[in-house]
Amino acid sequence: MEKFESLIALAAPLLRPNIDTDTIIPMELLLTVERKNLGPHALTPLRYAKDGTENPDFVLNRPGYRGARILIAGVNFGCGSSREPAVWALWAAGIRCVIAPSFGDIFFNNCFKNGMLPIVLPQSTVEDLAAAALPGSTFRVDLSTCVITTPAGRRVQFEVDPANREALLTGLDEIGMTLQQDATIAAFERNDRQRRPWIHL
């Protein structure tokens, strides 16, 4: 997994609540487009008009926001389906960090497995950051200090659960780590066969 340490990039405000993973990557596209090519298809229903042309009002299509790597999003971003291609599509579109008041629980976990940093901040702070995200202005997000720096130099502290932070900073391989616990898992199983024999088919 690619590491995440810090990022200096354009930030795009997209505060609409409940942007679901079907909107982030529609089923048809996730079934037919390869992972690395998903970028142009991220957020398709918002990004393109019915005739397939770019929707000029959509933030990521506007001058000064194209190429944004930070999304400042609304409540419950990434709600809905568990599809990990939602994270892959945003990643392929260049996004590395999403800041929102809350996230869909499964999407939130999926981010950390793919080098994407989701940051939860109070609604009012998110709104302030969105207001500061003027076209062409860059933010700094530093995971080692857990600080967002706005274009005007305001510093906003954020919290990331230590294990998830470590995973992003080191590009952790969780399967490899858990496999090292194999003896512990086997001991649990032996015990559990006595305790709950009906589980072990």
Place this chain on the structure above:
Amino acid sequence: MPGRTLFDKVWDEHVVGEPAPGVSLLYVDRHLLHDLSGARGLREVQERGLGVRNPALTFATPDHTVSSAPGRNDDTTPRSGQFVRDLRGMCRALGITLFDINDPAQGIVHVIGPELGLTLPGVLLVCGDSHTCTHGGLGALAFGIGSTEVAHVIATQTIRQKKPKRMRVNFEGAMAPGVAAKDLILHLIGRIGAAGGNGHAVEYAGAAIRRMPVEGRMTVCNLSIELGAKIGMVAPDDETYQYLAGRDFAPKGELWDAAVKHWRDLPGDADARFDKDITIDVNAIRPQVTWGTSPEHVVAVDERVPDPGTVSDPDRRKGMEAALDYMDLKPGQPMEGLKVDWVFIGSCTNSRLSDLRAAAAIAEGRKVAEGVHAWIVPGSQAVKRAAEAEGLHQVFRAAGFEWREPGCSMCVAANMEFVPPGMRSVSTSNRNFVGRQGPGARTHLASPAMAAAAAIAGSITDLRKLQG
């Protein structure tokens, strides 16, 4: 020590270790795979030179991409062949039980888990599908996971998770005639919003849940994810044990007795604390129908489309306006009378025998309105057989519904069964998201009886007007 909730007790039973502060390594009792992501997860593990740690606890079925057309095979839908053969090949190579496309036990993963007795109270069950919360209706701790997590479970039979907060929803009172489990949970989502459960494991309790049959409890738990919570649970009781007794993979004889004894200790302690505790008056709930593109965009069927102009938060207002535009609706318009083109009765939310009975009770002796395409897609082969044994398929066919083969079908349109662009659908599924039933499709979520009523009337209709 304060009392523990149902969720806490089941969680604690599965803790293998704490690999990092605040992170538990949990043992996975049951892992379900489906055609959309199953083969990919298995291949990923294989490519790393690893195996399936416990194939006997892993089960697979094709549901997402398979056609629901009568007489179907792997290739009835051009896309499904690749997915189904892939899953079949990987399962065969790795010794995983597969309920194949026309196997008597095939069906939507979340329908067959419970009906095969794979889902049991107190099990930790995961699947690469967000509606895995459905299994919580039997008192399982069940949640959807992403594909990286799927690979982790295949390779290690465990999963790393941070413990969520606890929330309880007490559904108190009695359901009025015509009101279904679906209406309770849609009403709740309307009340507290699609983010209301973010970061929580939800336990549904109260008199209405205790009186609710197990299939209804599964419908309630199914929509937990639309509430923002990936886990929903109902404490097991005699109703649960009665439902499970004798099922294929459920324990038998002495093992059954030992299991029931164990399960009777799972319900939460009287002094257990919840981070959020909500009570809903069920008496006042009327049949629900969604108007927008989030499950929180919901009203009672006799209400009108809300006016975004009354909402002060500008982003929420813009979201509502965009939803109205997509759905081709105007503020203040009555929901009743909206002309419908498609009706879909199926999905892991509402495709069980009780759902089909409720729809058939409305359809019986009536005709689907002209121009309406109405589909019944049973949740599993077992549901289909049971419904046919009761003659429900004849009721539906006589009324002009199509009686189809089990799978996810038009809930998620991964099998190329779409509601055409711009068409209005009443669906018993779980998501009214933009494009969910196909690009440009306009979805209204409702209960099976409401969907059947819409098919008959050709428009959104209060089913109570069709009840004798």
